[in-house]
Amino acid sequence: MDVIVLGGGLMGTASTYFLAQHGARVTLIERNRIGTGATVASFGNIRRTGRHLSQLPLAHRSLRLWSDAEKMLGRDVELRATGHIRLIFDEDSLADMRAYAEAALPWGLELAELSRREIRARFPGLGPDAVAASFSPHDGSGNPRLIAPAFAEAARRLGAEIVEATEVETIRHTGSSFLVASSKGAFAAECLLNTAGAWGARIAAQFGEAVPLDARGPQMGVTEPLPHQILPVVGIWTRNKDHGAYLRQVERGNIVFGGAAERVAVNLDPGHASADPMRLPLQLRAVARLLPAIAQATVIRTWSGCEGYVRDMLPIMGRSATTPGLFHAFGFSGHGFQLGPGVGDAMAELIMTDRCETPLDDFRVDRFGRAA
Template sequence: MPALSLLPHVPDDVMARLSARPAAFPERADAVVIGGGIMGAAAAYYLAGAGLETVLVERDRVSSQQSGRNWGFVRTQYRDPLELPLAMEALSIWPGLEQELGEATGWRRNGCIFVADTEEEQSAFARWQDRARDISPDARILSGREVSALLPALRRMTAGGLHTPSDGQAEPALATTAFARAAARSGVTILEDCGAIAIETAGGKVSGVQTEHGLIRCDVAVCAAGALSHRLLAPLGLDLPQQSVRSTVSLTAPLPPLAEACFCGFGIGLRQRVDGSCIIAADSSSDIDLSLDSFRAARFFLPELLRHRNGFALRLGRPFLDDLHERLAVPQHERALAGRRPSIPANRDRAARTSETVSRLFAGTEAIEIVKSWAGRIDVLPDALPVLDAPGGIAGLIVATGFSGHGFGLGPAVGRHVARLAKGDAPAEILAPLRFDRFARGTYARAHAPL
């Protein structure tokens, strides 16, 4: 694979349309997928493979939001044990994706390593490994000496670590658009700059998806709309306790070899790319941009917010004013389209602190050049697990949302399960913890790790 240029790294750069020729607006399809992130693109690809005439609608551009703004980890390591089987399934798919899709994804099997600053962290890793041993036998506990041998550039001694050599990484926008391009070649109609306004139903069944450009009649609607999913589901009587946080990420100029494996520890996450540049970010530290919408479902999130209050910064600014304007001036049916192609400001102070931490931790990084910093809005659910379900009561509706900042690596498996649900197959047993109704039933547990 050729070296990856620094310049076209999304987000914030203008993304070309997938096709220079605009598609004709379809009046009818078997399935309509809402959302052009990796979940929606993978779902569209596998739906087409299952023989369904499929349309994907995206209010912006494919991969323009969180699927193009994340760290690029493809990991099973230290995932919630309830989500781990899905992650293992996805990991089995990634190595063959470039051949299957006929497109580059940036996949590399380079492992994942989390290091422990304290014995308490090391004990948490050991407890996880003990629970996950039968599902993820490749994960192993490292001593401090073994961590030093694996990461010779790391200046600090550690209490140990957790290492999964079979994990890997991929380039987020590259992989997402690879699914979309393969879907288009399989006959999927992809409509960018086409926001969904509502999911239409009749007689307890999906009957169509209303977009800003017209109605597409269909029998299956896949809601993979990220942080906007709750707005599309609420009119159907489906209350999803979904919120969003803002996370800042930076790209460095090429650096000496620091960590072959995707790295988390001492409050940072780091992924070194083929050309030596690094994706760096604060681990479990985010900004909450307050708005009137922040108080919706607040009772679900307050316990975790209080428990991990040092990891969040509450901000009152432009998002609050934008939300107020929407409520006062934008018709309800158009609110799903509000904030198209937003400029999401990076937290420059957080980016600078992350860069300083990297410099302290790794040899050869005394003068890090930050090429760019960006932010993304991460949709979160109270237990930090996604919803992947066909909720009862509305035949033909499938929901794939709420991936809480760690969904990128799950994308291929999610797409396959969406296609199976669309064909009427019974949900796989591993999807039971991801049911939509777990919040109404009170059957969800506290988050495995900080949101």
């Protein structure tokens, strides 16, 4: 079977790799360079905590693949299973965490509740005002700059064609195949997989499928190196978006942080997102609540990226409802990094075998109706 994949982020490259593993002849087309869109802007969080329950089977599938990533891809993608802690500062948030933990348990996610004393003993320096925390020991982080290129290189070794710096001009469906005209020539295949991220809704609309998606950019930053504290990935349980910060410390000592800043609207033409320096003080105050030591550190870089946010914050994933041979996997709403390998594996299974062991019904494209 021939498959064209549109979009060279983590979802597209992982799908290309697993399709090639299944024996498909795959061509991936990327408008810029591999992994330079939403993937490279990612925080690198490999977490299952706090996900919509219907995403947990996909998240579990993906975690198994992350664990095998270095052996599978032949490259260290800096997977670090340091655990994921979410700090709690008030009773309402503690109730929210306990309710989520109870609801998630039948879905296979076990969260430990840590007391104030346990936080101090195990993670000194974190959240001195926290009253409790959740802890998921098997989660962690990976390097967003390495993972998509690693999947692309591994896919090439399996025979996939990776076409970069290529603008898609038109897409036509002839009934039996898809014809893609591009700045680097024409491509044809029986199947088309739309992994175009924030641009994915535009492609779906060409086939009569409406997706309410907004392009937005997160605000990310990194500090100078600090003394290493062997921190897990750190987040917070809160209903207040101004407090919703997160951070992790890399092995060199730098603190990567994000959250607590409104995501800015991004124009898809050209799709460049920039961090807003005016939002940094509020963001750093929220991060310092989790790790006071960051207040003394120098921020050495900030960045953003173009992400696609669907109205209900769930991705679009699965078969087209209008066009045989068309498949979608986009709109991961700022929380797709952990899911990436599982998305690729699941989409390859669906395309090549017409079934998928992971339930995808909640992510179907036609849940919003059809385009005008």
